[in-house]
Amino acid sequence: MYKMRLGRRVRTLSIILVVFVFSVSIHYIWDMGKVQRVFNTFTKPQQAPQYTINAVFDENDMIVRGEQRIYYENTSNQVMKDLYFHLYPNAFKNNNSAPFEASDMVRAYPNGFDKGWIELMSVMEGGKEINYKIIGDGSTNLRVTPKIPVKPGTSIELTMDFEVKLPNSIGRMGYGENTVNIANWYPILSVFDKNGWNLDPYYSIGDPFYSDIAEYNVTMIIPDKYELATTGNILKVSSNDKKKTYKINANNVRDFTMILSEKFTIDRGNVDGTEVISYTIGGLKNEQALKYGMEALEIFNRVFGKYPYKQLSIVASDFFIGGMEYPNLVMISQSLYEMKEDLALEYVIAHEVAHQWWYGIIGNNEVAEPWLDEALTEHATLMYFEEKYGAHIEEEIYEKMVKAQYKDFVRHGYNKDDKGILRSLKEFDSSIEYSSIVYSKGAMFIKELRQEMGDEAFLKALREYFDTYKFKNATTKDFYDIMQKNTNKDLKNEFSKWLNKNME
Structure with a gap:
């Protein structure tokens, strides 16, 4: 972001x-009685989760009605008694949990606060309802208990019916005068990693998302006056009764988003x-x-x-x-x-x-290690200007915008440098602090790292990082290991100085 x-x-x-x-x-319209439950049969199980979603946008109530089937294979070495999902739309239920800072609420809701949410109608396995519970801060997590625990190497298919109420908000999810933003809208599997299930809430600072690569097959019905921008490839568009039906496939992606507009x-x-x-x-x-x-x-x-x-x-x-x-x-x-x-x-x-490279293709935990994608992305933006306009323009932007923002932050007494740039979202007090540390100071670190390694070694390392962790989730240690591998210089002190973390 x-x-x-x-x-x-x-x-x-x-x-x-x-x-x-x-x-x-x-x-x-979407009329739920008129839409058949048609799901692809997964003939070749894969490790990546697979989502099949049939959805319709009801513009009168600003509701997306959906039914979704999720194929999940347990690739860990642990038995899964429960599976966990994020229900991000529930963060919009009230103005205390809405994912915006207090200073941004008027901008996020120019017409006044408006509620949004997700309501689950059913959760089923094998056509029969199973136990589930909505939990977490702001009711933004879902715990599903399969009939039989999912053992390592085995899989499960779940079906969910749900409705999402879109708020009159001009943030990631909601609608304004021009567009309908349908983002972070469906029940999405949480990531299970070495720390267990990641169930972080929808923080108001940064991009509080962490997800695995998955495949999506989506059917979306909208009024025919709208055009649709989407994740993935639009395979087919058909029109009937003043509605358009989109068939969409997206493979090896971390999320699925759509934006609608008449304009x-x-x-x-x-x-x-x-x-x-x-x-x-x-x-x-x-x-x-x-x-x-x-x-x-x-x-x-x-x-x-x-x-x-x-x-x-x-x-x-x-x-x-x-x-x-x-x-x-x-x-x-x-x-x-x-x-x-x-x-x-x-x-x-x-x-x-x-960001399509840094977080999209190579994922990371944006809650625990937001610097990893944002610092690389901010430096990549500088590289864009360098490649297109020359080093003199890149340096001008770096000095007067990136570096200057961090200096202003320090000058005004907000500095918490003793923590370094490697810190989680919950450790930031404001977006100004987050932006100054994660974006600006983060880009300063990457720029110094590039100078320390030299252009040839630095770019070679970035390409290896891309090739190694494409469609995976990487960590700060993974990034460090590849940078260190591509230079004869010892980078431990460089990383420790900026991240405040021992890289041993």
């Missing part, structure tokens, strides 16, 4: 824009066999957004490793925060398209596209 504070940062970007222009000039203008391009799709509101800055998305994809393909999916969507959205990454799709605040200058729009698009 890129939380754009539309004050100092935009002013800074405007100043840099002047330098940039000068430099370039020199150098150049989308759609433009397309192609980069290295990937279709880049720009969805803009009424065509505002459609050429620029498509161009920035294509250029970012081309640069990151070349620098980090090839993007492994068939499409990438850049979607203008009612989203007050700035930008947010989802698999194959990035949400970009409509306010950025409305600015006179284009540089803020370009910066946020480049940042969110970079």
Whole structure:
């Protein structure tokens, strides 16, 4: 995510824009009774979870009604007596649990607070209802108890019927004047790792998500006046009775998101066999957004490793925060398209596209180790400007925006450097602190690490990190091990200094 504070940062970007222009000039219904329960038969079990979802959007009540089947294989060495899911929409039930800071509530709910939630109608195994319980902070976790514990190497299929009420909110999930944002909306399996099941709540700071790669087969029914941007590949669109039915497949992705609008203008391009799709509101800055998305994809393909999916969507959205990454799709605040200058729009698009590599393809625990994807992504954004405009522009942005934000943070007495950049979301007091430490100081660390290793070794290590952990979840230790492997220099002190963690 890129939380754009539309004050100092935009002013800074405007100043840099002047330098940039000068430099370039020199150098150049759903009716539940009518929808059949049709699920694919999984003929070849895989380790990755598989979701089959039939859903419909009811615009009158702003409700998504869905039925979902989940195939889960226990790849651990432990017997699973219970399975756990996240129910993120329940965070929107009341203004105390809504995933926004108090200072952002008015921006998140411009028409006043509006409730959202997810309601489970049934949880079944083999066509019979089984025990489940909604638990956790804000009722954002679900515990399901199978009829028989799931032993290592065995699998289970569960079916859930649910309804999601979308709030009138312009955050990740909700709707505004232009778009309907359907994100973090269905029951999604929690990650089981060395620490057990990860059941963190929907924090108001950062991106409190951690998920495994999965396959999704989704059927979505919407009123035919809407266009739909989505994770995955749209296999088929059919129309009937003023409704459109989308058949969508997404493989090797961590989440599944859709954005709807009556006002989308759609433009397309192609980069290295990937279709880049720009969805803009009424065509505002459609050429620029498509161009920035294509250029970012081309640069990151070349620098980090090839993007492994068939499409990438850049979607203008009612989203007050700035930008947010989802698999194959990035949400970009409509306010950025409305600015006179284009540089803020370009910066946020480049940042969110970079997230397709750092968190999308290579996952990590964004709750416990948010620095790992955000610092790499912020540095990748700087690399985009370096590759496209030259080192002088990259250095200008680095000094006047990235480094300056961290210095301002320290100057105003908020500094908690003794903790380093490796800390969990719950250890941050505000988004300003989070952004200054995780993004800005994190990018400063990656830049210094690059200088210490040298460009050749650093880039070789990044590509190896990408190849090694593609479609997996990585940790700080995994990143350190590959960086250290690719240099003769001892990086322990460098990592310890910035992360405040002994890397032995």
